[in-house]
Amino acid sequence: MTALNKPVLVVVDHSGGVLTTPSAEVLTLARTLAGDGDVVAVALESPDLPALGRYGATEVAVPELGGQSAEVAAVVAEAVLAVVARSQPAAVLLVSSFAGKEVAARLAVALGSGAIVDATGVQVADDGSLAVTKVVLQGSWDTTCTVRRGLPVIAVKPTSVDAVAVDAAEPAVVAVPVELSEVARAVRVVSRTEHPRGGRAPLAEAKAVVVGGRGVEGDFGLVEELADEIGAAVGATRVATDEGWIDHAAQIGQTGVTIAPRLYIGVGVSGAIHHTAGMQAAETIIAVNNDPEAPIFEMADLGIVGDLGDVLPQALDELRRLRG
Template structure:
C-alpha cells in the first residue's frame, strides 16, 4: 500500500462519460492505495455529473476539478494541472491511461518535478515501498520490470491491463475546484481548432477489448473484417499496407508507427505478421490469425490459427457467433 493517495487522470468523452480504461486504472489505484484512498483529476469544462456514479462505485474519495482559462487539451497546460493536483492531493503516484496525449503530459510533468516516469505499463506492484512497473519492450519480445527510484512516480497504463471491478463499498466523491495558473511557457502554443472524431459506433481502437485487423489480404475490401468486429463488439484495425493504400484511415494503423493495442482478443485477417506490425499487437491476450499462407509469420505468435481465405472464414465465424448467441 502507498502511504499517500493514488491520483488518476479521469479521461472522459465530451458528454462527461468516463473512457472505459479509466475504470481499470481506478481499480488498480484502489489496490495500491489501500486506506490512503484514490483521488481523481478532472481536466476540461465537460459536465462531471455523468461520471459521478462510476467514481462512487470505484470508491474515489476526492475529485480535483482543474479550473483554468487555458486549454487543458494542450499537454503543457495539462501537465500544469496535474502538477497542481499532485500537490493538492499529496499523491506520490499518478496513473494515466496510455495515450499519445497523456504520455506527453506525463513526460512533461516528470521532467518538471523530477518524478520517475514509466509509459505503456501492463502491470504495477509495490515492492519495498517502491512502485515497480511491468512492461513489454522491443516489439513485445521482452517483459521488463522497472522500479521507480524517485519519490514520485508517473505511470501510463495500457488499456485492458487490469480487469475493472467496483469497490466493496461505494463512496461519496467530494468534488473540489482547483485553480490552475499555467506557467508562462505553457500557453505559447495556441490551440486554434479542435474537431472531435466522428463516432463510428465501435469502441476506441487503443482501448478495445477485441480488435479485428485487416491487412493486404483484404485487397481493400474490409466488409468481412467490419462484420466480424461488429459481431464481437470490437474495433477495426489495419496494417500499414492497408492504410498506405488508402483502404482505411491512418488512425486505424497498428504497429511500430501506428497505435499500440493490447486487447483481450486480436484477430488478424490477411496480415502476414511483419515485425513492424507485431510491435503494436504482440502484447494482446489471445491472438487469432486467418491467413491463406500456412508459412505466414503471424502463425508463430498466434494462439489459434486458421489457414484459409479470409473472405470465407470471417463470414463463417460471424455467422456461427450469431447462431450461438441465438
C-alpha cells in the first residue's frame, strides 16, 4: 500500500491512565499510513508510554495546558493545533466519539481545511491524498471521501480497525507549550460523573452488540444472557430506554450512541430509521422479530422470524453445546 512517509498525528484517549482500545486502533491505522514517517501521539494526560510504543507511536507530545481541563473541546483543539505547528504532520487522526467529532470540527475550522468523521477506513491514494471510506444513508451507500484543501482531519469509528501491537521502543516524550485563548479559558469543568459500565465492553467500542427493542416487552434478561455468552455489549432502542427498561446510556441511534460492531444482533427491534442510523455500519446484522414485515429484515444478513422467548433459549443452548 502507498504510504505518506510523513508524520501522522494521532490524538489519543486514556481511561484510568490506560490507553483506550479505539486509540490503539487509530494508532495502528496511522502506522500503516505514515510508512517511514513518524507517528506522533498527542496525549492530554499522563501518557501510557508502553502501550503507545506498542501500537506505533514514535513520539508522544504532551501539551502544557496550564491547569485547564482536557475535557473542554476548545482546550483540546488549541492544544492539538500547537502540536500541529511543531510537527507539521500530513494528517490528524482522532477517535470518532462525540468529543472527537467536536474537536475535529474545531481543528478543521482553525486550519481552513476539511474534517471527515465516522470514517471506517483510510488509505493513501496514488496522488498522495487520503481516500477515506464511510457508510451513509442507513447503510445503503459506501462512500469514499477526500479532503481537497489543507490538512486532513479524520475521525475514525471505533472497531473499524484491528489494533495490532508491534515490537518497538518506548517513545520519546516532548512537552509542547500552548497559549490558550480566552475562549478556551472561558469554560470550567465543575463536576464529572462517569456512568457505571459493569463488566461489559463500552457500547461504542464493542465488536459485538446485542440490542433489545420494543419486542422484549421490558425484559432484557435473555438479551443480557446472550450478550454475556458471546462477550458482547448490550444496547437498546429509544422505546426501550424511554420506557425505563434499561438505562438511557444504552440507547443506539440518532439521539443515542453510534456503533460499528463486527456483529449486531437485534432482538425485538423493528428497524425504525432513528435506530438504524446508529448501527448502519455494522458488518453483520442478525435480526430476531416475530413480525415478518419488520423493516430491519431489509438490512439484515440473517433474519429469524419467531418469538424471542423461543429463539434465544435455543441459541444459548447451542452456543453452550458448541463450547462444550
